Amino acid sequence: MKKPAWLLLALLAALPLLPVPEFWITQLNYIGLYSIVVLGLVLLTGVGGLTSFGQAAFVGIGAYATAYLSTKLGWSPWINLWVGLALTLVAALVLGWLTLRMSGHYLPLATIAWCLSINYTMANTEALGKYDGLLGVPALNFFGIDLNQGRSIYYLIWALALLGAWALVNLLDSRAGRAIRALKSGSVMAEAMGISTYRYKVIIFVIAALYAAVSGWLFAHFQRTVNPSPFGIKMGIEYLFMAVVGGVGHVWGAFTGSAVVKVVEDQLQVWLPKLIGTSGNYEIIVFGIALVLALKYAPDGLWPGLRGLFARLLPTPVPRADWQGALALPARDKPAAGELLLEAKAVRKTFGGLVAVNDVSFSVHAGEIIGLIGPNGAGKSTTFNLVSGVLGLSGGEVHFRGQRVDGLPSRQIARRGLSRTFQHVKLIPEMTVLENVAIGGYLRSGKGTLSAMLRRNRAEERQLFAEAHKQLERIGLADRMFEPAGNLALGPQRMVEIARALATDPALLLLDEPAAGLRLKEKQALAAVLRQLKGQGLSILLVEHDMDFVMGLTDRIVVMEFGTRLMDGTPAEVQASPAVRAAYLGTEH
Numbered sequence: 001m002k003k004p005a006w007l008l009l010a011l012l013a014a015l016p017l018l019p020v021p022e023f024w025i026t027q028l029n030y031i032g033l034y035s036i037v038v039l040g041l042v043l044l045t046g047v048g049g050l051t052s053f054g055q056a057a058f059v060g061i062g063a064y065a066t067a068y069l070s071t072k073l074g075w076s077p078w079i080n081l082w083v084g085l086a087l088t089l090v091a092a093l094v095l096g097w098l099t100l101r102m103s104g105h106y107l108p109l110a111t112i113a114w115c116l117s118i119n120y121t122m123a124n125t126e127a128l129g130k131y132d133g134l135l136g137v138p139a140l141n142f143f144g145i146d147l148n149q150g151r152s153i154y155y156l157i158w159a160l161a162l163l164g165a166w167a168l169v170n171l172l173d174s175r176a177g178r179a180i181r182a183l184k185s186g187s188v189m190a191e192a193m194g195i196s197t198y199r200y201k202v203i204i205f206v207i208a209a210l211y212a213a214v215s216g217w218l219f220a221h222f223q224r225t226v227n228p229s230p231f232g233i234k235m236g237i238e239y240l241f242m243a244v245v246g247g248v249g250h251v252w253g254a255f256t257g258s259a260v261v262k263v264v265e266d267q268l269q270v271w272l273p274k275l276i277g278t279s280g281n282y283e284i285i286v287f288g289i290a291l292v293l294a295l296k297y298a299p300d301g302l303w304p305g306l307r308g309l310f311a312r313l314l315p316t317p318v319p320r321a322d323w324q325g326a327l328a329l330p331a332r333d334k335p336a337a338g339e340l341l342l343e344a345k346a347v348r349k350t351f352g353g354l355v356a357v358n359d360v361s362f363s364v365h366a367g368e369i370i371g372l373i374g375p376n377g378a379g380k381s382t383t384f385n386l387v388s389g390v391l392g393l394s395g396g397e398v399h400f401r402g403q404r405v406d407g408l409p410s411r412q413i414a415r416r417g418l419s420r421t422f423q424h425v426k427l428i429p430e431m432t433v434l435e436n437v438a439i440g441g442y443l444r445s446g447k448g449t450l451s452a453m454l455r456r457n458r459a460e461e462r463q464l465f466a467e468a469h470k471q472l473e474r475i476g477l478a479d480r481m482f483e484p485a486g487n488l489a490l491g492p493q494r495m496v497e498i499a500r501a502l503a504t505d506p507a508l509l510l511l512d513e514p515a516a517g518l519r520l521k522e523k524q525a526l527a528a529v530l531r532q533l534k535g536q537g538l539s540i541l542l543v544e545h546d547m548d549f550v551m552g553l554t555d556r557i558v559v560m561e562f563g564t565r566l567m568d569g570t571p572a573e574v575q576a577s578p579a580v581r582a583a584y585l586g587t588e589h
């Protein structure tokens with residue numbers, strides 16, 4: 001950590017010892033408590049793209065669990081913390097299981113319903129004191145130190161908030177974190193790289209809920225009383241506001257958003273009645289307008305603007321290649337030359353009344369480069385999606401390395417050694433080129449979420465980056481590895497997708513229009529790379545429109561037209577075929 005960051009930390013630690021008014025210590029305590037909840041939302045909503053209005057309900061579970069157990073049963077708050085976390089875990093798993101497979105707005109709606117019903121339950125349960133709540137919650141005791149003052153619990157609140165931020169920063173910079181960062185752009189690419197997107201949605205939902213429960217536990221012992229109102233939907237929405245105002249995709253934005261919302265809200269309450277000479281809840285109106293303006297002029301939140309200011313203070317990772325000497329990732333057994341790798345038997349796909357792929361059969365043997373060509377709309381991409389498991393078949397069978405794979409999700413086909421690129425490039429633009437390629441190594445590595453949060457994954461991370469670096473060198477883009485992938489032109493982006501697919505150590509590579517958008521020199525370089533890969537025993541199936549590229553590269557070509565297979569032959573045979581020529585020229589044959 002840089003020196004100024006230590007100074008900032010020291011200032012934070014010294015504040016309660018300085019003659020800072022109690023009011024501001026209380027404010028800081030609330031900001032810390034809110035930040036813990038909002039950190040969860042940064043992960044869930046900002047990074048993962050799942051919106052929850054219901055975090056306040058999880059805060060409530062953490063708070064009520066400890067309030068009830070300590071006041072009614074006399075249990076230690078430190079045990080109650082774990083009980084609260086266990087209850088939250090169960091609640092989040094059930095809610096996640098019910099809603100996270102649904103798409104669109106079901107999750108936000110479900111979280112609203114969940115928050116309302118939990119709040120209603122709290123307010124109507126006799127044992128929880130109904131609307132009055134539970135009074136007399138004991139103060140925390142930390143190794144003999146009573147945390148019964150704002151100035152003392154301050155340390156625990158801020159230690160946990162900073163620990164939470166540290167764990168989140170670690171998580172985002174990891175194998176699991178890259179999988180989570182891939183969620184927002186849809187599931188197709190992530191699943192094709194072997195990632196169970198559903199599993200990661202559940203994981204981030206649970207983590208966000210657990211963060212909220214920790215905040216609730218602290219809240220109960222800070223306020224020394226709980227009642228239903230801070231855990232209602234109004235607060236649920238406010239947490240989301242804090243995340244958005246701070247910058248919903250940024251870990252440090254959680255602190256910015258919590259601080260700005262809390263301070264502005266309180267100051268408005270003080271100053272507005274003085275300014276307009278009458279009291280009333282006008283601050284809510286002004287606050288609402290300020291929020292709309294902030295969203296209009298800083299849609300990414302305030303943090304990106306402040307980042308420059310803090311750049312000198314906070315630890316900013318300097319990209320550097322520190323993976324020399326890392327062990328190679330495990331590799332799969334290579335298929336023997338000539339082995340039948342892929343067999344599509346009468347595969348069929350209908351979309352309503354349209355037969356996009358009409359009983360098409362073909363095969364790929366180890367060591368071959370096969371081209372799949374045909375006019376626009378012939379069904380090539382759909383065929384690709386059928387054999388890679390992105391789409392389900394309407395009929396027929398797909399066998400890969402001797403096993404039937406149709407009906408399997410694409411991540412399981414990927415596990416068997418089939419990797420692919422996409423016609424419409426699917427990179428994560430804000431992630432570096434290197435990180436994008438490292439996603440390809442997902443199935444060849446295994447460190448999970450918890451190891452990542454505790455930073456017990458560094459050796460494997462070095463292996464993953466070493467692999468990604470190697471693949472980038474192979475396609476000639478190693479010099480751009482630390483750039484955000486979104487900075488690259490379309491051609492190089494396609495190459496990065498190839499590197500990502502290569503990082504999976506595939507037995508068969510499916511390339512969907514790899515040369516589209518490449519300049520002549522780049523096309524020649526790509527053809528050279530593909531020939532070299534073939535020389536190393538890799539098999540390739542590619543869809544391509546550029547005839548020169550296909551003819552000069554492939555061993556065999558399958559021609560499709562109107563969803564059916566027109567012919568299957570060598571490039572020379574295809575070139576000589578009047579039927580193929582007619583198909584391309586659109587004449588009768």
Ligand SMILES: Nc1ncnc2c1ncn2[C@@H]1O[C@H](COP(=O)(O)OP(=O)(O)OP(=O)(O)O)[C@@H](O)[C@H]1O
Nearest residue numbers: 351354356374375376377378379380381382383423
């Ligand atoms: N999800 C879908 N729903 C309905 N129709 C679809 C869907 N996907 C593809 N189609 C239709 O199926 C047919 C085959 O499309 P496909 O994209 O496979 O063709 P293609 O040969 O890859 O074409 P291009 O070279 O233009 O990419 C087209 O008529 C297309 O409109």
